[in-house]
Amino acid sequence: MTTRVNERDKREAGMALLVAVVLLSLMGIMGLSSLDTVTRDRQVAGYQSRAQTALYAAEGGVAFAMGLLRRDAQGLAEGGEGALASYNPSAGAPPDYPEPSAPEVLGAGTFPAGQPRFFRDPAARDPNDLPAPGQAIRYIGRGNPCEGWVMSQNTGVVWAEAMWDIRVRGDNPGGTVVNIQALGANCHPYNANN
Numbered sequence: 001m002t003t004r005v006n007e008r009d010k011r012e013a014g015m016a017l018l019v020a021v022v023l024l025s026l027m028g029i030m031g032l033s034s035l036d037t038v039t040r041d042r043q044v045a046g047y048q049s050r051a052q053t054a055l056y057a058a059e060g061g062v063a064f065a066m067g068l069l070r071r072d073a074q075g076l077a078e079g080g081e082g083a084l085a086s087y088n089p090s091a092g093a094p095p096d097y098p099e100p101s102a103p104e105v106l107g108a109g110t111f112p113a114g115q116p117r118f119f120r121d122p123a124a125r126d127p128n129d130l131p132a133p134g135q136a137i138r139y140i141g142r143g144n145p146c147e148g149w150v151m152s153q154n155t156g157v158v159w160a161e162a163m164w165d166i167r168v169r170g171d172n173p174g175g176t177v178v179n180i181q182a183l184g185a186n187c188h189p190y191n192a193n194n
Helices: 007-086
Strands: 117-120 137-145 157-171 177-191
Touching (some): 007 117, 007 157
Antiparallel strands (some): 117 157, 137 157
């Protein structure tokens, strides 16, 4: 017995196959697009993580600079305003503040791909003396009086903020670099006549 396939049934079967192939193709394109989006999101998250790590390293450099100022405050107070103007922890051998050639490495052993680090910003120059070598911590002048400081009963001594320009670079092994320029202040005895 011979079965005859109706011409209409053939067309319907062909159309169903075509619709199925088109739908599968669309679903495949959507899947590849989603995969690409996820990959790009992971890359962006990695870039942000590296940038944040470099920023934290630079902030560590600012804290290190403020620690040097606290450490040297007594000597600077005894040397007067001339000691403030000549203060440069980037000078000397070895320098107190990390240089680009010998950075301060953070988190030894914590990061599998290498450690973030900080050092003096190589572009840090005194705008009033551009040929002078760069320095991480530079005295920029006298600020406001220190409120509530009863440090000395000596007449002729005024306690005011010594203002510091701090320039630091933080980076990480991924190549992300962050420069920070911060303003630091600590109370310092000034001659009341100036």
